[in-house]
Amino acid sequence: MKIRLAILGQGLVASHFEAGLERLKDGDMKPYGVPLANFPLPYRPEDLEIAVSYDVDNSKVGRSAYDVAMDLMGKEFPVPRGLKDIEVRRGIHMGSARGMPYSATGLEESRGLDAAVGALVDDWRSLGVDVVINVITTESGSAFGSADKLKEAVRSHAPNLTASHVYAYALAEYASARGGASFVNSIPTPLANDEGVIGLYREKGAVVLGDDGATGATPLTADILEHMAERNRKVEFVVQFNIGGNTDFLALTDPGRNSMKELTKSSIVDDILGYDAPHYIRPTGYLEPLGDRKFVAMHLSYLSFNNALDDVYVLARINDSPALAGILVDLARLAKISLDRGVRGTVYQVNAFYMKRPGPLGSQSISKIIAFEGLKKWLGSGS
Ligand SMILES: NC(=O)c1ccc[n+]([C@@H]2O[C@H](COP(=O)([O-])OP(=O)(O)OC[C@H]3O[C@@H](n4cnc5c(N)ncnc54)[C@H](O)[C@@H]3O)[C@@H](O)[C@H]2O)c1
Known part of the structure; x- marks a missing residue:
């Protein structure tokens, strides 16, 4: 069984993730930096397939992940030709790239927010996406606190909505129509730490892992x-x-x-x-x-x-970037495994090991050595 992925943010982390996965499939490197590479999981790293990627940088949208990766890291790392099949489509902006030294445009700027969310959901449905991975630029944002407040913010296009919250909301809509999907939040915007997102995900049948990948x-x-x-x-x-x-x-x-x-x-x-x-x-x-x-x-x-x-x-x-890309190989699989196990909301045992700020809100940060033992126990328990 394959796991189909959509990537948000075609930057350095995404490029290392995509290139590394292809190289693993080609047998061109060993899975160093993937913590559970040798742990028996129902899905192997080779089962991950990248269906699509999104960005808002106008110089990246419309190109292939191969072309973008060649520009970003081609001088230092091999970029497999398989990345030519990954198309970089336009995502939702919400001002997340404001102040960065490139021109950025989001889907919502031409068609409005509701239609932009609808377009993402349609994309994911037609591509059979299982897991969405968020590696967009670090943005400033805070939690909504309840599913109703988050829904109202999307309905009224509230100014404090972040791109990550809109993507997470789109995933909930998609999961509800499809019967489940997962979101991995590798950036600091509070999603797994937002009762608003967790509540929405319980209601719509989705899983969120987060927040902010712990590397380095x-x-x-x-x-x-x-x-x-x-x-x-x-x-x-x-x-x-x-x-x-x-x-x-x-x-x-x-x-x-x-x-x-x-x-x-x-x-x-x-x-x-x-x-x-x-x-x-x-x-x-x-x-x-x-x-x-x-x-x-x-x-x-x-x-x-x-x-x-x-x-x-x-x-x-x-x-910096390969470190996060390596743990994404586990997180993508664990996001699907959590969904398969019937989890709705989030999984502390996964977040505690992989995240800097493990959700849900109020969870303790524990050392990674101790968290790894908890993760293995959760994996072994089957629930
Ligand atoms: N070790 C690590 O590198 C590490 C560890 C933890 C977390 N992170 C997080 O990962 C994220 C990505 O890091 P990176 O080094 O790849 O950065 P990067 O700047 O190379 O890539 C980010 C990409 O996101 C795109 N983007 C911005 N807003 C977007 C939006 N609304 N929709 C779609 N795409 C959007 C940018 O155009 C850019 O291509 C950062 O938020 C960072 O905090 C990185």
């Missing part, structure tokens, strides 16, 4: 914090920052977008240690020559026995 430095910090907590060391402060040169980091130079990341990254300290040690955890800057290999620095200071003061320093250069 944040899971490492979470696991180091767990180590400190287990040894009853008193953490004095944590500093963790990233500087990168990709367009995601460029987008984060906007304070509204950056604060979304700070929100998703900072909850780990209090949740894991049980007290709020002073911390500064956020992407701090954009420096173009760094490209997609971000510079990560971490400094953690703690008290051990007899009040001795110790320090841990970590310095790293991490390929």
